[in-house]
Amino acid sequence: GSSLGVLGGGQLGRMFAQAAQEAGYQVHVLEPDAHAPAAQVTATHLRAAYDDTDALHALARAAAAVTLEFENVPASALEWLDAHVQLAPHAPAVAVCQDRAAEKALFTRLGVPCAPHAVIACEQDARDPRQASLLPGILKTARMGYDGKGQVGVRTLAELAEAWNALGGVTCVLEQRLVLRLELSVVLARGRDGRIVHYPPQQNLHRGGILFASFAPGAELDEATVCRAIDAAHAIAQGLEYVGVLCVEFFVLGDGSLVANEMAPRPHNSGHHTIDSCDQSQFDLQVRALVGAPLIEPRQHSAAVMLNLLGELWFDAGGRLREPDWQAVLALPGAHLHLYGKREPRPGRKMGHLTFTAQQADEARARALRACAALGLAPF
Ligand code: ATP
């Protein structure tokens, strides 16, 4: 059919819908929030909870194939869709991505290194003196965390027990706090036929647990590291029998070793530059993988730096709402401004992103630095 469905109406759903519409598809979104970014651009907005039976039936009637932009959809909803429509990615692969403990178990099974860690499932685990070998560490809820939410730094066993209770006593993963030289991510797409295509990995800079900027290419990424990351991401996609767009985040440590951090079963914030820097964006590939169209290796035609535009930019020093100085930003060559149509700016909220393209990476960086200055962002 010529109709596609998406679970979740955030900015990723909006950019998926825009790519699908350009390819001639009608898009239906299932999303509880009336003012969600994707709801403003899609043909139909099914406004209900993700596991609402009537809404799922309506989506399955309207759309031949369904994807997601938000992985924390109840497993029951994904399993039902998997049985009734073409769902990409499939429910079992999403289930792994919903759970840090399952994710790390998969990495380990596939021989992909990850941070030393332990699952903290109960009070006894939280008080086990053997966890001392993982300290100082970061306690992360196994499920539902994003943008650094649901994470607490812990230095001592006493702090570990306290942090586990503060996080609600839910299943967590305690990870050793690693000294990171840099971060990178690989975005790939895998088709139903098993063919995988990928973008060159981008280097990512986080501030306060939230992605601040992505660099494609990254100035500090060497060829060997890039190859290892691509191989690991391919192994993960194959191991999951994955269908759709997948992002794997990696750390590079001081000794140059590579460890997998986590993955996302969808297009990823660090891949947003592909809209403006590549002949096919990560959302174009999501559409292709979903409908079973051929996947061809995307070609990056421009170097790019992407900056996230977080809600704090919408407040002046006195805490009053204001619009950022887009005139100054748009006067810079190679600027591509993307705003998501969110009504209420809040600190830490992703309101949009800004990509600078150029022929050379250092040129893209210089332009992005000028945008930082114009917007009042600390330079990278
Ligand atoms: P996302 O929005 O990417 O889903 P998240 O809330 O799932 O974020 P993580 O990716 O686990 O969080 O961590 C956020 C950032 O915190 C990482 O990109 C990295 O900068 C830092 N970080 C996470 N785990 C570790 C670790 N074990 N050692 C050192 N730094 C870490």
Ligand code: MG
């Ligand atoms: Mg995450």
Ligand code: MG
């Ligand atoms: Mg992350």
